[in-house]
Amino acid sequence: MKKIQMVDLKGQYAAIKERVNASIQEVIDNTAFINGPEVHAFQKELEDYLGVKHVIPCANGTDALQIAMMGLGLKPGDEVITADFTFAATVEVIALLQLTPVLVDVDPINFNIDIAAVEKAITPNTKAIVPVHLFGLAANMDAIMDLAERHNLYVIEDNAQGIGAAYTSKDGTKKMTGGIGHAGSTSFFPSKNLGCYGDGGAIFTNDDDLAHIIRGIVNHGMYERYHHDVVGVNSRLDSIQAAVLRAKLPNLNSYNIARRTAARKYTQAFSGIEQIITPTGFCNAGNSICDTCDCHVFHQYTLRIINADRDALVKHLQANDIPCGVYYPIPLHAQKAYKDERYNEADFTITNQLVKEVVSLPMHTELDDEQIDFLTKSIIAFVTK
Numbered sequence: 001m002k003k004i005q006m007v008d009l010k011g012q013y014a015a016i017k018e019r020v021n022a023s024i025q026e027v028i029d030n031t032a033f034i035n036g037p038e039v040h041a042f043q044k045e046l047e048d049y050l051g052v053k054h055v056i057p058c059a060n061g062t063d064a065l066q067i068a069m070m071g072l073g074l075k076p077g078d079e080v081i082t083a084d085f086t087f088a089a090t091v092e093v094i095a096l097l098q099l100t101p102v103l104v105d106v107d108p109i110n111f112n113i114d115i116a117a118v119e120k121a122i123t124p125n126t127k128a129i130v131p132v133h134l135f136g137l138a139a140n141m142d143a144i145m146d147l148a149e150r151h152n153l154y155v156i157e158d159n160a161q162g163i164g165a166a167y168t169s170k171d172g173t174k175k176m177t178g179g180i181g182h183a184g185s186t187s188f189f190p191s192k193n194l195g196c197y198g199d200g201g202a203i204f205t206n207d208d209d210l211a212h213i214i215r216g217i218v219n220h221g222m223y224e225r226y227h228h229d230v231v232g233v234n235s236r237l238d239s240i241q242a243a244v245l246r247a248k249l250p251n252l253n254s255y256n257i258a259r260r261t262a263a264r265k266y267t268q269a270f271s272g273i274e275q276i277i278t279p280t281g282f283c284n285a286g287n288s289i290c291d292t293c294d295c296h297v298f299h300q301y302t303l304r305i306i307n308a309d310r311d312a313l314v315k316h317l318q319a320n321d322i323p324c325g326v327y328y329p330i331p332l333h334a335q336k337a338y339k340d341e342r343y344n345e346a347d348f349t350i351t352n353q354l355v356k357e358v359v360s361l362p363m364h365t366e367l368d369d370e371q372i373d374f375l376t377k378s379i380i381a382f383v384t385k
């Protein structure tokens with residue numbers, strides 16, 4: 001059996017080596033390392049893929065979130081509601097811009113932001129909601145957009161884990177995640193579903209004015225060379241990373257299908273094991289479990305371990321050279337940097353429970369049946385013993 005990796009970037013590279021090497025070599029030959037033609041070409045190709053009017057490439061997914069918030073003109077003291085159970089980047093940029101983060105609980109079934117909790121947290125100072133399509137599953141965008149419209153709020157989708165997922169609305173229309181809210185962001189960190197070979201990110205919007213503002217912000221607030229109209233940042237996707245992404249984008253759908261196939265095999269193997277809750281791909285529109293639709297791109301395949309010792313399982317797997325991860329072990333509201341007297345433990349019962357139950361299994365495009373069989377058997381043997 002091939003050694004199991006949490007993420008197998010080497011195996012993925014081997015399959016596209018010639019195409020990637022040729023695109024990188026072209027950038028080096030042309031020496032247009034910053035803002036080269038690859039960046040613009042990638043931008044157009046991603047706009048077409050996502051069906052979104054504007055893609056603005058930038059340096060990483062954290063910058064993308066920050067720049068989206070700057071572009072929307074959020075001001076110190078404005079409240080921004082986001083999930084308690086996610087990667088810290090989301091809340092980090094809110095705090096960095098001196099906006100007020102308002103963390104709310106998540107849904108135990110889809111791990112995404114809890115709609116009732118969002119509604120309860122809205123005050124006259126609320127300006128934006130940042131749903132995260134956590135682990136690759138589209139959040140309930142119908143309900144979020146509806147709340148936002150009723151309360152006049154912006155929606156910024158953190159799509160760092162969900163690129164390539166599609167969300168089907170109640171009315172049957174299907175849109176790619178990231179292009180549904182007023183703005184969206186993603187990350188091209190190497191291990192993300194569409195990863196480059198360094199750091200990278202992008203902002204999405206269908207709003208022409210906002211796109212224009214953001215294009216200036218990413219480039220030192222310049223709309224005309226050496227005229228600095230607004231306070232900006234330096235956040236660029238470099239040409240080599242754009243070249244890698246151009247070589248990989250045509251494979252994104254097949255990568256996501258490979259992930260879903262592996263996820264389905266995991267789920268089949270775990271069926272009937274009462275100590276394990278497998279992740280569900282809930283299509284939020286129909287509220288039924290959907291096996292076939294593409295609302296979940298399985299950035300992570302995350303189990304909940306109940307009535308068994310999650311921490312002991314993690315130790316056991318590590319001791320047997322089986323990689324796994326706990327995403328995330330601490331709720332954001334309990335992190336030192338983001339603790340606040342406003343928060344009440346009773347409002348975070350689901351996150352507080354999930355951090356003790358979750359474990360993410362190896363998930364990438366190169367998992368084979370023998371590895372999945374070995375992994376699932378090892379886990380089942382341990383939790384049922």
Ligand SMILES: *Cc1c(COP(=O)(O)O)cnc(C)c1O
Nearest residue numbers: 060061062087089160161187189
């Ligand atoms: C990875 C990630 C980010 C940050 O992306 P970087 O490119 O690493 O800055 C933000 N939000 C979520 C949910 C992520 O998973």
